[in-house]
Amino acid sequence: MSERGGLRSVPPNGPGSSAADTGMEPQPSVADLGWSLRRVAVGDKQAFDVVYREMAGPVYGLARRVLRDPAQAEEVAQEVLVEIWRTASRFDAAKGSARAWMLTIAHRRAVDRVRSEQAAHAREAKAAATSAQVPFDEVAECVEDRLDAQRVRHCMGALTELQRESITLAYYGGYTYPEVAALLSAPLGTVKTRLRDGLTRLRDCLGVGR
């Protein structure tokens, strides 16, 4: 069959037969999602359904975390998922995992929405300060059974308070780092540094490598 003659070899990230030959443990990577994205790029809706099933929850949940409003989160999630369909061919496994690629799109969209909302009605500092009290534990609240949430909870707990608050406000809260600095009454440079070294510590704790 001609189609089969045209099959490609090992997908990027995909552990191939060489792993079996060397007796190495095949890496249970996010290869399946990268694999699915390659099918999505050629218009395969079944593959997109696979991606949807895996990513709609995180995309929607992250949008909800940042935006709070379920209706807006749903709009953003829809935009993001359609964007994934549209730009699947641009996913480059050499640059990172499929999940990170998709969640980067999701986070930026959600934050952009926050910012445009802000332009429309400048948020009151007081209201913002109240939201700042949100404990990080809430992050994992609805998904305690998920391994990711458990790991995140554990590793967030290992950060300094300033690192944790900075990351929580910036990443989950959608605040800019000058806003975070104002909310925490900390110097700009300190927040900037805490975001970086906090994430670096999380990276090591979560065992996220490339």
Next chain:
Amino acid sequence: MTTMDPQVHALTGAYVCDALEPGEREEFEQHLAQCPACAQEVAELRETAAVLGAAAVENPPQRLHDAVFTRIETVRQLPPDVIRHQTAASEQSGSGANGGNDGNDGNDNVVPIERGRERRRRFTRAAVAGWAAAAVLAGVVGGLVVHTAAQDRQISQSDARTAQLSALLSAPDVRTDVGKVTGGGYVTVIDSRQLDRAAITLTGLADPPAGKAYQLWMIAPGTIRSGGVVPAGAENSTTPILADGLGKTVSVAVTVEPAHGSVQPTSAPILLMPMPG
């Protein structure tokens, strides 16, 4: 160019959190293009942030699925960034970053196939399930007839299979779906989460190329494991393949592999479909 302004470099964390001011973001991205060390750090911190993002998982309403799948009908997909892909391919040889040509070839096949599937999906679940159940039962009975003439052991194996299939088909949460294979043929998946079992039937697939076989793959978040090599002759029959221990399997795929099978898939899937249940 390679001199790294420590001040700018320190913005990696804020950048990954999308916490830079609008103007700053663009500035940092320009810097990123010229600073491989920053790009590396951003990539790593992005993977970290993705774990934070994934931890926020929440079930979206069903209407999101409907809205997204309606929208994509009218959205043209971007072509691959061919120049960048070729560069990437030459940088890491053999990584298969040659999506460009395949994208064009694949489209002609995939689009009508998917339309076919959409049509099928409009049948009621019950109708599909009924048809599939009939197909599977026919396969079982056919198998039994063949095996009756064979050894006793085979008969008892067939009996066990029949019992397992009957249990599957009468499970309260049994679900069925049909996927069309690139290049022709269908795969029917019947599963029950309660029984933790699926029956997979291949129909109308062409013979695999010489020395090759079809292999099933069960995909769970983060892992792909073999669902077994399809025995010669079974690629075009109604004899179901039973898969136990579904666990967190979310989708099933079929690839063409060497006849003895592979530990992990070594070619692009000719079928990739979500588990029905």
